[in-house]
Amino acid sequence: MLKQLLKITAGLLLALSFAVSAATLPDPLELQRLLGPAQAVTVVEPHLSVKGREVKIAYRGYPAGLVLASLFGADWKLQPDREIEFIALDGYRSRIPVGRFSTYQAFLVFARADGSAFRVDNLEQREKAVPLAPYYLVWDNIAAPELLAEGGNGWPYQVAQISLRQSGKDALLPGAMAAQWSEHAALAQKYCLSCHRVNGFGGDKMPINLAERAKLIDTRSWQTWLLAPQSVKPDTTMPALPEGLAAREQIAAKLQAYLKALPVSP
Ligand code: HEC
Numbered sequence: 001m002l003k004q005l006l007k008i009t010a011g012l013l014l015a016l017s018f019a020v021s022a023a024t025l026p027d028p029l030e031l032q033r034l035l036g037p038a039q040a041v042t043v044v045e046p047h048l049s050v051k052g053r054e055v056k057i058a059y060r061g062y063p064a065g066l067v068l069a070s071l072f073g074a075d076w077k078l079q080p081d082r083e084i085e086f087i088a089l090d091g092y093r094s095r096i097p098v099g100r101f102s103t104y105q106a107f108l109v110f111a112r113a114d115g116s117a118f119r120v121d122n123l124e125q126r127e128k129a130v131p132l133a134p135y136y137l138v139w140d141n142i143a144a145p146e147l148l149a150e151g152g153n154g155w156p157y158q159v160a161q162i163s164l165r166q167s168g169k170d171a172l173l174p175g176a177m178a179a180q181w182s183e184h185a186a187l188a189q190k191y192c193l194s195c196h197r198v199n200g201f202g203g204d205k206m207p208i209n210l211a212e213r214a215k216l217i218d219t220r221s222w223q224t225w226l227l228a229p230q231s232v233k234p235d236t237t238m239p240a241l242p243e244g245l246a247a248r249e250q251i252a253a254k255l256q257a258y259l260k261a262l263p264v265s266p
Contacts, residue, residue, distance in 0.1 A: 022087075022163035023071040025135055028110035035062055035070065040113040043138045046152040047122045047130075051243055054148075057120075059138060061109030064101060072164045077102060085163045086137055086156040091204030094137070094156035094194045095168065104147065105140040108159070124152060124239040126230075135159040151242030153190055168193075171201035174263065184258030187251055191241060199265045206238070214259030226252040 025031070032038055038060045048055040068076045068084065076084075080099030087093055100106075110133065111118050118136075119129045136157040141147040169178070172185040188210070193202035198211045217225070224231060227248055229238045241248045 021072060021165075022161055024161050025067075025159065027134060031062070031067075031110070035066060038062055038110070041107045041109065041138065041140065042113075042142065043107075044141050044148060045120060046141070046148070046150075046155060047120045047124070049148075050123065056142075058113035059107065059109035059136070060111045060113050061107045061135075061138075064106035064108050064137065067108045068101070068162070068164075071162060076164060081167050081169075083165055083167050085165055086159045087161040087163065088156055088158040089160050090158065092156065092158075092194055093203035094154060095165075095189065096154055097167070098164075100154075104144050107138050107140070109136050109138055110134060120157070122152065124242075125237045127237065130157065132157040149242065149244035149246070150190075151239075151244060153194075153242065156194070168201040171199045172262075174199075174265070177262070181258050181261065184254050188255055188258065191251075192255065195238075198259070198262060209264065210259050211262040212264045214256055215264075217256075219253075219256065222256045223249060223252050226255070 026034070039062070040058050040060055042056055042058040044054045045057040048057070065077070077098050080097065080102070082098045083095040084098060084101070085093055085095045117129075118132045120132055121128050122130050137155055137159060139147050139155065168189065172189065173181060177185075188198065192210060195203045195205035196210050197203070197207050198209060200209075202210075214222070221232075225238075226241050228240055229236045230240070241251060245251060
């Protein structure tokens with residue numbers, strides 16, 4: 001069966017006693033052999049688009065739901081508060097709530113439809129010709145233009161592994177914090193935790209503990225850093241909060257208030 005072929009490794013993250021299933025993706029040739037012909041999908045490429053100038057790119061791949069069902073079984077989407085974690089070659093982790101895959105249509109793509117190089121410039125992170133292989137998660141933001149404001153968040157590339165896991169609620173909203181801070185924690189998860197961590201939960205690209213770091217930074221520096229990191233450090237690869245977002249200052253303030261309130265745990 002596909003399941004075995006895809007080298008499912010069910011692991012236990014003992015410290016947190018979460019059940020985690022992680023799968024290493026087969027290479028695109030193998031995936032096509034398993035799933036049949038891929039399809040073309042056209043999206044507004046957020047890494048190439050700036051406000052008012054949209055660049056559309058056609059890719060080749062599969063509906064994410066089809067790949068996820070073949071990796072984790074048909075029940076993968078039954079618990080909407082679980083998360084799908086996309087792990088990139090460099091340790092960047094993107095965690096996306098299962099429920100989002102029911103709201104929006106995502107595709108796991110492995111090539112450009114016209115056969116040109118499977119690369120993209122990342123304007124936000126000022127990187128040129130970034131290789132996207134082996135896999136890149138894209139969203140149909142033509143059917144759902146509200147996604148355009150989010151920029152490249154939730155579009156992980158160089159995806160090599162996928163896992164299905166419990167939500168990070170215990171790390172992000174310990175004790176009674178959920179009552180007041182759920183929205184804030186979701187913002188942190190969406191915009192920050194693909195690269196950073198809070199209390200052990202998050203990505204490995206720049207694995208500082210934001211719960212700790214935020215308490216050392218004054219409000220003005222915080223705002224400047226989140227809205228225009230390159231004005232502080234011209235060569236930084238940290239992206240600003242997406243330009244397209246309304247109320248960026250308020251989002252930055254919410255993140256600061258939340259990260260200050262969140263107790264630091266080792
Ligand atoms: C794509 C990866 C990425 C994302 C997403 C990201 N950062 Fe960063 N961040 C970095 C990198 C890389 C650095 C190191 C800065 C440098 O030296 O260029 C950094 C540094 C920082 C620092 C340390 C600044 C200092 O000098 O003490 C803070 C605080 C921070 N980020 C907060 C955030 C917050 C809050 C978010 C979410 C709004 C966020 N980051 C999103 C990559 C990222």
